[in-house]
Amino acid sequence: xxxxxxxxxxxxxxxxxxxxxxxxxxxxxxxxxxxxxxxxxxxxxxxxxxxxxxxxxxxxxxxxxxxxxxxxxxxxxxxxxxxxxxxxxxxxxxxxxxxxxxxxxxxxxxxxxx
Amino acid sequence: xxxxxxxxxxxxxxxxxxxxxxxxxxxxxxxxxxxxxxxxxxxxxxxxxxxxxxxxxxxxxxxxxxxxxxxxxxxxxxxxxxxxxxxxxxxxxxxxxxxxxxxxxxxxxxxx
Numbered sequence: 001x002x003x004x005x006x007x008x009x010x011x012x013x014x015x016x017x018x019x020x021x022x023x024x025x026x027x028x029x030x031x032x033x034x035x036x037x038x039x040x041x042x043x044x045x046x047x048x049x050x051x052x053x054x055x056x057x058x059x060x061x062x063x064x065x066x067x068x069x070x071x072x073x074x075x076x077x078x079x080x081x082x083x084x085x086x087x088x089x090x091x092x093x094x095x096x097x098x099x100x101x102x103x104x105x106x107x108x109x110x111x112x113x114x
Numbered sequence: 115x116x117x118x119x120x121x122x123x124x125x126x127x128x129x130x131x132x133x134x135x136x137x138x139x140x141x142x143x144x145x146x147x148x149x150x151x152x153x154x155x156x157x158x159x160x161x162x163x164x165x166x167x168x169x170x171x172x173x174x175x176x177x178x179x180x181x182x183x184x185x186x187x188x189x190x191x192x193x194x195x196x197x198x199x200x201x202x203x204x205x206x207x208x209x210x211x212x213x214x215x216x217x218x219x220x221x222x223x224x225x226x
Contacts, residue, residue, distance in 0.1 A: 004156075032213045043204055043217040044157065087156050091213055101170055102147070102206070102215060104156030 001026055006088050006105035014113050017078045021108045023071040023088030033064055035073045036087040038107065044087055047073075078112045085109050116141065118207050118218035126224045127195050135190040135221045139207030145169075146188040147215065148180060149204040157204055163188050164210065192223075200225045 006023045013019050025033075033050040048055065050062040050071055061074040071088055088105040119138045127133050139146050145164045149157035159172035163182035182188045186207075192199055202222050206215040 034214075041202075041222075043219050045217070046214060049213070101159045101162065101172060102149075102157075103159070104149075106154070106156045 004105040010109040021073045025090045030090045032091040034089040038085045120218035137205030143207035147206045151202040
């Protein structure tokens with residue numbers, strides 16, 4: 001079983017649609033969680049961190065369910081510029097903190113259509 | 115403020131050769147991690163350097179080695195290149211105690 005699993009997609013949605021991505025992780029000791037965005041042939045860039053209480057940044061909402069080891073990302077009112085691969089990322093580091101080994105999912109490809 | 119910079123951006127090597135990739139971390143960052151990203155896959159952790167020492171290593175063979183310099187910059191060396199080493203190699207920098215990592219644009223290595 002992969003440490004971080006995502007639906008690879010692709011997701012093709014019209015502009016203005018709401019789309020949700022899901023991710024599960026296997027290491028119950030994981031401490032921090034992120035969604036990264038990666039444009040074609042570019043480096044991954046942090047989209048948002050994910051907290052147990054859930055967090056929102058404009059059109060993006062991330063949720064974490066530690067009991068189910070499940071992470072989600074919701075994008076509302078999709079824009080053409082949202083087209084990218086979305087990577088679910090888990091940091092298993094302990095209380096010592098620091099960005100240690102980041103474990104990435106394979107990514108979910110999103111294409112927003114005009 | 116310059117972000118994470120990597121060189122070269124593209125590289126073509128022959129099987130059996132050796133390659134060195136370079137990374138300069140973001141200003142103020144002291145920790146450098148290296149990742150390999152094959153086509154269609156997420157990045158895979160190779161190793162991390164802090165205070166000029168390898169602090170953590172992923173599931174990669176000894177052909178992959180690295181170094182960190184006193185100015186926090188880092189090199190990734192790969193010996194005896196295989197066709198399967200063709201990938202995007204990403205460097206990420208961070209600071210001790212921070213969870214967020216910033217990535218460079220990567221070096222695309224093609225082994226022929």
